[in-house]
Amino acid sequence: MINNKISDYVNRAQLAINDWQCSGEIYYLEQAKAELAEAVLLADELAKKKPTFLQYSAETQGRFTSSFLYDTSEEALEGIRPDLNVGDLVIVYQQEESQWQPYIDMDDLIEKFISQADDEAGEAAEAWCDFISGNALAQARKELDEQLNDVLEAWLRKHKIDAGWYDRAGVEGTYRFCGDKFIRVGKAGDDAALVSKVP
CATH class of the missing domain: 1.10.287 (Helix Hairpins)
Structure with a gap:
């Protein structure tokens, strides 16, 4: 991610x-x-x-996706079992809690300021617009970017606002459903690895 x-x-x-x-x-x-x-x-x-806390989800190729997250890949396979037909391929994905958080984009903000100034004063604001977006204020804009985003991050932390969703972190493995068990498929020598059995 x-x-x-x-x-x-x-x-x-x-x-x-x-x-x-x-x-x-x-x-x-x-x-x-x-x-x-x-x-x-x-x-x-x-x-x-923060350390990565992995969860697992499973889906068949293009037909069915499990809407649940599981603690292990075996649990993800068992969770999708009722929806499978013999011979289906199942992909188990690693999922991790998203680290995304909103941020203030200074380029967008400066563009909004320029648009506001243009709406307010038209051509009379041209020198101001050139100055605020020019090289002379590049370092000052970077400083403002950091300060505003520090304030936003502190506010998000104070109110415990996290993304709250999971992103795919990779593929744990691909398995073929054989009716009573899952067989891991992949490189040569891997395809006979028994993953789970019906009790």
Whole structure:
């Protein structure tokens, strides 16, 4: 899963690289480097934030998806068993609690400010719009971005507002339902591994 804010930093770095390719100004490379450094710091911070707690879900290929999360892959297979036909392939997915949280995108916010100024004053606001979005305030905008998002994060924490959903973290395995048991299928030598039996 890619955090939206990390993605935003990476997108801004890509835009700065594009600007450098057009202008050749080193400032844009420095800006891209700073954006990528922020993305790396945030990714490290999120990785340390809380341990991954995996759950499992199962689905047949294109026909039926279990709407439940289970503590083990075996429980996920047993949960989907009543809906299976002999020979069905079942994929068991690892699920992890989403780390997503809303954030304030400064680029969007500045665009809204520019739109408000234009609505208010039209051409008379042009110099103000150029200044607030220009290179001279790049560092100040970054500072405001951090401060506003720190306030938002503290507010979310105070009110215990979490995403509350699970994201797919990977595939645990693929199994063929043989009527009384599940057989793991995959690379050669794996296909005879018995996973569960009806008691």
